[in-house]
Amino acid sequence: MKALEVSAISFSYHSPVDKSATGGVDYALRSFSMSIEEGKVHALLGPNGAGKTTLMKIITGVLRGYAGEVFVLGNKMPENSALLSLGCAPQAISLYMPLTARENLHFFGVMANLSEEQITQRSVDVLAQTGLTDHADKLISTYSGGMQRRLNLAVALLHSPKLLLLDEPTVGVDPQSRNHIYETMKNLNASGMTILLSTHIMEEAARLCSSVTLLDGGKIVFDGAMSAIDNLEKFFLEKTGRGLRDD
Amino acid sequence: MIRRQLVEIVKKEMLVMLRDKQTILLLFFMPLALIFFMTLAFKGVYADKIYEKQIPLVIENESQSPKANLLEQKIQSNKMIKIVELPPDMDKDRIFEYGKAQVLVVIPKGFEEGTRPVEIYFDPVFDTGYKVAVRSLMTSLTVEVVMGIDNIEAVVSGLITEKTKRDMIVPSPLQLTVPAYAIFAMFFIAIPMSIGFLKEKNEGTLQRLFTYSVSPSVIALGKIIPYYVINIIQFVLMLFFGAFIAPLIINTPFQMGTHVWHLIPITLVVAAATTGFGVLIATLAKTLEQTSTLAATGAILMGVLGGIMVPHFIMSHTMQKLAMISPIYWAHQSYLDVFLRNAEFSTILPKLAILAIFALACFFIAGRRIKWM
Numbered sequence: 001m002k003a004l005e006v007s008a009i010s011f012s013y014h015s016p017v018d019k020s021a022t023g024g025v026d027y028a029l030r031s032f033s034m035s036i037e038e039g040k041v042h043a044l045l046g047p048n049g050a051g052k053t054t055l056m057k058i059i060t061g062v063l064r065g066y067a068g069e070v071f072v073l074g075n076k077m078p079e080n081s082a083l084l085s086l087g088c089a090p091q092a093i094s095l096y097m098p099l100t101a102r103e104n105l106h107f108f109g110v111m112a113n114l115s116e117e118q119i120t121q122r123s124v125d126v127l128a129q130t131g132l133t134d135h136a137d138k139l140i141s142t143y144s145g146g147m148q149r150r151l152n153l154a155v156a157l158l159h160s161p162k163l164l165l166l167d168e169p170t171v172g173v174d175p176q177s178r179n180h181i182y183e184t185m186k187n188l189n190a191s192g193m194t195i196l197l198s199t200h201i202m203e204e205a206a207r208l209c210s211s212v213t214l215l216d217g218g219k220i221v222f223d224g225a226m227s228a229i230d231n232l233e234k235f236f237l238e239k240t241g242r243g244l245r246d247d
Numbered sequence: 248m249i250r251r252q253l254v255e256i257v258k259k260e261m262l263v264m265l266r267d268k269q270t271i272l273l274l275f276f277m278p279l280a281l282i283f284f285m286t287l288a289f290k291g292v293y294a295d296k297i298y299e300k301q302i303p304l305v306i307e308n309e310s311q312s313p314k315a316n317l318l319e320q321k322i323q324s325n326k327m328i329k330i331v332e333l334p335p336d337m338d339k340d341r342i343f344e345y346g347k348a349q350v351l352v353v354i355p356k357g358f359e360e361g362t363r364p365v366e367i368y369f370d371p372v373f374d375t376g377y378k379v380a381v382r383s384l385m386t387s388l389t390v391e392v393v394m395g396i397d398n399i400e401a402v403v404s405g406l407i408t409e410k411t412k413r414d415m416i417v418p419s420p421l422q423l424t425v426p427a428y429a430i431f432a433m434f435f436i437a438i439p440m441s442i443g444f445l446k447e448k449n450e451g452t453l454q455r456l457f458t459y460s461v462s463p464s465v466i467a468l469g470k471i472i473p474y475y476v477i478n479i480i481q482f483v484l485m486l487f488f489g490a491f492i493a494p495l496i497i498n499t500p501f502q503m504g505t506h507v508w509h510l511i512p513i514t515l516v517v518a519a520a521t522t523g524f525g526v527l528i529a530t531l532a533k534t535l536e537q538t539s540t541l542a543a544t545g546a547i548l549m550g551v552l553g554g555i556m557v558p559h560f561i562m563s564h565t566m567q568k569l570a571m572i573s574p575i576y577w578a579h580q581s582y583l584d585v586f587l588r589n590a591e592f593s594t595i596l597p598k599l600a601i602l603a604i605f606a607l608a609c610f611f612i613a614g615r616r617i618k619w620m
Contacts, residue, residue: 060458083460094451096259098266103259110255111459113248139266155455 001074003163003194004036004059009068011054028054029218032068036196036211038162041189043205043226044198046215047240052198053091055215056167059196060088073162084112087161091168091198093148094155097141101132101151104140105158112159119158126154129187131180146177153181157188164188167198182208202233216240252461256469260443264473270439274481278432279488282424287497289420289558301329302377304350305342312359318392319354327384343370350381365389421501425489426582427555430575432485433478433521434549437542440474440525445538467617471522478518486510505589512592513585516599516606517578523609524574530616549573574605 009032057063061078075082109119130150170178214222349370357363532538553575570576584590
């Protein structure tokens with residue numbers, strides 16, 4: 001079964017997408033399709049402005065008004081069953097700084113419609129998974145960048161999603177926290193979780209992912225097995241060019 | 248599920264707000280301090296000031312005639328007046344410059360004969376209310392002396408008597424400053440409220456909430472309810488301070504009026520107006536800096552127009568008309584209807600309707616402008 005199926009997605013920030021039109025609209029994504037098999041760790045790569053964040057927002061149900069369809073484990077987005085079977089750790093630390101880790105977990109647990117017992121139990125589990133058990137009752141404004149990033153991941157895992165979306169999960173963290181996040185990802189994948197990893201760190205993608213989608217200008221430039229690529233950074237530059245992407 | 252999510256968002260908002268010391272200072276301690284100090288400052292303006300403050304006055308009796316001496320004696324013995332003796336070397340033309348006196352009364356030669364009138368000179372910065380009072384006193388005393396009347400007040404009291412209508416009392420400055428600064432503080436809630444909205448959007452937590460299929464209306468309601476509740480707590484706290492604590496500290500009475508229960512609908516509607524204002528600011532501003540500037544400037548401007556800083560009755564006619572565009576004016580007048588005028592609810596209702604329309608307009612415009620993503 002496909003963990004994620006994205007079918008003919010088109011989206012523009014500037015004007016509503018005309019499903020029949022092909023020109024005249026500045027598309028962030030254009031007739032974009034991809035899929036991920038269950039149990040895989042899949043890399044989503046692309047230069048700045050390629051459409052990765054837009055795609056992540058569409059998959060997670062944050063952006064609406066697109067043409068095309070998204071299915072998560074056979075459930076069409078943005079149905080509740082689809083939304084609740086995916087977990088997302090956004091690039092920004094999307095947590096409430098004046099609250100403790102436990103309070104954040106409780107809050108997002110209720111948002112995910114977990115029972116009080118489930119929240120309590122899962123909080124213990126994800127805090128242990130991310131190495132934050134001893135800091136659970138501290139305000140997260142006092143956390144280091146690495147701890148905040150690990151908690152960002154813990155919240156995404158709280159409701160035991162089948163598909164995990166990670167957007168630049170190791171930005172700004174020290175090697176210890178980065179390594180901890182990699183180990184957590186490996187363990188999650190070993191337990192059957194499908195992971196979609198969006199990253200700019202080629203070494204990270206090559207080390208963790210078995211398949212890759214390379215995106216540029218809202219379109220796929222490569223979609224295949226990681227094993228088919230010798231040097232990912234070199235391959236990336238060949239496919240997307242060496243020009244700076246400042247726009 | 249929706250109710251549980253709503254309750255959780257409200258709890259979270261309350262926690263976030265109560266853990267922010269600056270917000271607590273802004274919402275609770277600032278208005279308490281303002282009530283305290285502004286009451287002290289206005290004490291002389293609103294209270295029966297004639298008897299509370301003695302006016303420093305210099306008499307120059309150039310006539311020294313019996314009637315002039317009697318007038319001087321009557322002025323000297325009046326409770327409202329504090330006679331100032333000028334040192335012999337002091338320049339009389341610069342009397343106000345020295346700051347020793349605020350009124351100079353000259354009884355000229357020829358007063359007895361009725362050829363020259365008594366002259367009164369006022370310090371240019373002297374309050375108009377005091378001027379009127381001094382002028383009135385001088386008229387009364389001069390008439391007494393010239394007409395040979397012993398006590399003109401006793402004569403006048405048979406013709407005019409001052410009464411209060413329906414148990415109304417002389418306003419205490421507290422009765423004006425408590426509602427004024429409570430409303431002002433309630434409108435300041437727009438600052439943390441709009442910052443909270445914008446932070447949620449900018450920091451990605453709002454996006455995260457949407458990944459859990461939380462409805463935008465639940466999020467909006469969850470963010471509005473806590474501020475609405477805090478607004479009501481603010482008013483209750485200010486009222487408690489004004490009614491029970493401040494009178495003990497600054498020896499100024501506070502009377503609630505006879506229709507205290509009218510405070511409930513008024514406060515509920517005022518809180519709706521303030522939270523509406525907060526939501527509107529949140530949708531108008533694009534950055535955190537803009538939210539603070541817009542909310543603070545908006546609240547201060549509405550406060551100035553609405554008679555918070557400068558009492559409405561002191562304002563010019565044009566400003567009094569302009570005040571009516573400020574929701575703070577209608578809120579303040581509604582509370583004064585209760586505290587001072589003992590007004591029936593039917594008198595307050597039109598004011599509340601205006602506030603309710605303001606609240607609805609804010610929510611409507613905010614609803615049209617809001618961009619969740």
